[in-house]
Amino acid sequence: MAEADPVIVQAKDEAAAPPPAPAARKFRGLILMLSLPIALLIGGGIYWWTLQGKVSTDNAYVQQDKVSLSSEVGGRIVEVAVSDGQVVKAGDLLFRIDPEPYRLQIAQADAAIAIAQANVTALAGSADLSGSDIAAAREEIAFNQATLNRQQALWTRGFTTKADLEAAQHAVAEARARLSAAEARRAAAQAKLATGTQVPGENPQVAAGRAERALAELNLSRTEVRAPVSGRIAQADRLQLGQSVLQGLPVLTLVATGKSFVEANFKETDLAEMAVGQPAEVRFDAYPGLVVKGRVESIGAGTGSEFSVLPAQNATGNWVKVTQRVPVRIAIEGNPGRQMIAGLSTHVTVFTDGRK
Incomplete structure (x- = not known):
């Protein structure tokens, strides 16, 4: 008698095999049901762990020292030596009043x-x-x-x-x-x-x-108004030949480019473990991919609302508690490699455990 085809014999064996037991199907279903919550728990735990030892805020902006320049004597402007955005050095002539x-x-x-x-x-x-x-x-x-x-x-x-x-x-x-x-x-x-x-x-x-x-x-x-520090000229369009200026009235702004820093407004609940000298990391909306190292230089002496023109009066019957923001000054370390412009939006992370 001739030997049977192996493929036909295997197909018959599989057809003859008994179906899986109900207990095995239930076990696989239970594993599938528990895998998603377990994965979520593991992911949440990893995310929580990465948040430990640091606080972040995107309510942060690049700041530079700004000098409001005015004339110490009054008179008529006879010469304007600068334009808006021009970089000047300390001692350079800005404008001249009729002498x-x-x-x-x-x-x-x-x-x-x-x-x-x-x-x-x-x-x-x-x-x-x-x-x-x-x-x-x-x-x-x-x-x-x-x-x-x-x-x-x-x-x-x-x-x-x-x-x-x-x-x-x-x-x-x-x-x-x-x-x-x-x-x-x-x-x-x-x-x-x-x-x-x-x-x-x-x-x-x-x-x-x-x-x-x-x-x-x-x-x-x-009568010769000169730059007190090196920096970049702003609001120079207010200077016009023949214009009369008053003594002590600001007519020009000089943004000092020698030192830039970041003023980050952290929630008051983030200050528990924050201290001067802790390392920080600064990212810029204007420069994607640029990460600059920094350090906490000082923590504000009052909240932003405390130093506002009209401070909040909480001694009222309809008082609602609002989380306050405290300005924290972040010193930029090293050369950022890109031009720092006053007012740029940043994202600041302070490592309260000092691991970076």
Whole structure:
């Protein structure tokens, strides 16, 4: 008898095999049912573990020191040396105010100094300081006193009239009054030439003139407004030739590019384990893929609402608790490799366990 086909025999064997037991089907179904919750639990545990030891916020922005520039003197703008976005160095000229009025003030101060010096020379050579008036008054007193003595002697003998005696007395009194006036004029002249303890060795009027000249020179130097630090110019469109500026009114903003930092506003519930010096990681919305290392430099002394223009008043009947935000300053370490622009949105992660 010929051998049967192996394929046919295998098919018959499989057809003859008994179906799987109901217990095995139930076990496989139970495994399928439990696999999804277990996978979710494992994934959730891994996610929870990755969140431990760090806090994050996307309420963070790049900040740079900004200097509001104003003119220390008022006047008309005659030159604008910068444009918006221009990079300048410390000491570069930004704009210039008309210097002519302040040059005239220097000329006026020079004239005041010259007048004061002429007055000093005139006082030094005046008769009030020579003492001639005082000497003449004293001689006149001596002469009139001798005349009065003779008149008194004649009056006692009855050889003169009362009118002559009174005239002699009046002449003595007038001479003494002229002596007092001469002495007062000399004291006044000496006072005008005195130097005093505040400006020893120099007449006060001359010193006042020199002070006015120094102030005029200072104002003249302030007509050139220069950059106090290196940075980038902003809001330069407010500077126009011929525009009159007021003293102390900001007309230009200089963004200092020397040091950038990130101000991250963390929830108050994230501050429990945060401390100064902890490492941080900064990501930028403007530069995908750029990760910059940082470090917690300081933690704010108050919440954002505490320093707002109108602080919240919670002592009311309809008070609702809101999680507050505290500004945390993150120092950027090293060179980021890309331009830092004030106001860029960032995502900050602070590693409270210090593992990075």
